[in-house]
Amino acid sequence: MTVHFVGAGPGAADLITVRAMTLLGQADVVLYPGTYIDQAVLAHCDGARVVDTQDLDLEQMVQIMVEAHAADLDVVRLTSGDPSVYSALAEQTRRLDEAGVPWDVTPGVAAYAAAAAVVGRELTVPLVAQSVVITRAQARSTQMPAGESLAAFAATRATLAVHLAITRVRDVMDEVVEHYGPACPVVVVYRASQPEQIVLRGTVADIADRVETAGLRQAAVILVGEALRRDDVGTPGFSGGESYLYSSTRDRSTKR
CATH class of the missing domain: 3.40.1010.10 (Tetrapyrrole methylase, N-terminal domain)
Structure with a gap:
């Protein structure tokens, strides 16, 4: 068996x-x-x-x-x-x-993917972020490998999906603020897809306050990055682009 x-x-x-x-x-x-x-x-x-x-x-x-x-x-x-x-x-x-x-x-649906679905955001927006870093914070857990600090990942400005870190959300924001800035969007999704689901939207500067007010202590994913910004192409100040793959100007005589 x-x-x-x-x-x-x-x-x-x-x-x-x-x-x-x-x-x-x-x-x-x-x-x-x-x-x-x-x-x-x-x-x-x-x-x-x-x-x-x-x-x-x-x-x-x-x-x-x-x-x-x-x-x-x-x-x-x-x-x-x-x-x-x-x-x-x-x-x-x-x-x-x-x-x-x-x-x-x-395989199953990953928690970070479910969280992104709940808020209706693509984590890889052209010209904004084309990578997703799945990581965690260290508290009462196995030591993180050398070089895998949140600050190091934040330096890439990729979209971060931080697991097992909700009780250290303030520390997480302190580590990433240098690279993302205080106004960068952050979304926290507690128990995505479940009846108890809670969605908190904020920024690097204020999300810790929102999490602590809500009393979240487990089973939440923290998403950080400009790809989460609730703007759209054509909105003033939006820096994203559109996919070349589906562009009407792409040369379709060549393979992808």
Whole structure:
């Protein structure tokens, strides 16, 4: 039998993939992080043993998977968002490999993508930002690698998608203000797509006040960058352009 690592998306039960829904319906055991995943997602399960992992350590979680495999049971390990980002996939699959347990991965809608969808913004606006940096802040967590400071990423002026940092939002803004400026747009989305969803719009200068007033402490994504500005092409002061790919003046005799 196989352990399926499945991205549960940002939380809404209808924002998981068809494959994810099928795997949940077929699973005998489902492990999920209760802090982040809405209970409605678990409604796709059909009689599975459901285990909340928020109070389990890594070894305990892997032990459940190994024992289920030995009993010929299919396992789904749900992760919030997409397994490619902040899911502890590497640690878990390394241990499963050592135990001889097969596994695969099903992607999901990433939290930063869901947050951008909620506010209706493209994160890569021509002539403004063509890169998105997905990163986090360090508090009670694993040390960040050398060179991966928020200030270093901010120097690129790419759009920042900062995870696991809502309790340090003031520190985050202090680190990026030199490069983005105090008037740069910031959007914070708490529990994107879920019933409790909260959207806060502000700037580098004032978003920390807004977050603290709202009392947000977890499950929020911070987006920073000029691509978030709620202007449009033709609006005075807007510095963005339009995609060359779809331009009527592009030479279509050549490949992209």
